[in-house]
Amino acid sequence: MGWLVEFHGSLRWLVALALLAIIVGAIAGIVTRRWPGWMPWGIRSAVLLVTLQFLVGLVLLINGSIAAGWQMQLLRLQYEHAVTMLLALGAVHMLPRAARAAEPRACGRRVLLLALIAALLVAVGVIRLRGAAYWIPF
Numbered sequence: 670m671g672w673l674v675e676f677h678g679s680l681r682w683l684v685a686l687a688l689l690a691i692i693v694g695a696i697a698g699i700v701t702r703r704w705p706g707w708m709p710w711g712i713r714s715a716v717l718l719v720t721l722q723f724l725v726g727l728v729l730l731i732n733g734s735i736a737a738g739w740q741m742q743l744l745r746l747q748y749e750h751a752v753t754m755l756l757a758l759g760a761v762h763m764l765p766r767a768a769r770a771a772e773p774r775a776c777g778r779r780v781l782l783l784a785l786i787a788a789l790l791v792a793v794g795v796i797r798l799r800g801a802a803y804w805i806p807f
Contacts, residue, residue, distance in 0.1 A: 670732060677725045684722050684791065687715040691764070691784040698777030704768075712764045712780070719761040719787070723754055746798055753794035760787040 694708045730744070730751050737743040760783050767779035 670729070673725060673729060677722065677729060680718065680722050680725065681791075681795065684715070684718050685788075687711065687718050688784055688788045688791065691715055692781060692788065695777045695781035695784060698773050699781065702773050704773040704776055708768065708780075712768055715784075716761055716764065719758055723758045726751060726754060750794050750798040753790055753797065757787045757790035757794065760790060
């Protein structure tokens, strides 16, 4: 399972890069009033990467829960992380629908809003899990 943890940790950088590319493309679509041609592939890539990241994390969570005897108190932060990432996954899965708007500026605004929400949720989830020892004094 060590390689799966390493894969899950490394994949987050690809997720961050995909979300950043979507944010930049949405801003470009708003400013230029033209929807970039690569955005459908960027959105598909982000959806695929975030879904893969969530599934790998779910496997790790189930494995950790079995090892801990299904005691939620021992894995409280991991469960909070999983719920936050599930919300981010939902936001990312709404991106293709938001990208179907007829007018490029409206499309860009919707995609930008959802991508920012997803990026914020991913950041909060990672910081909550990784930074808990530093920021929470219990």
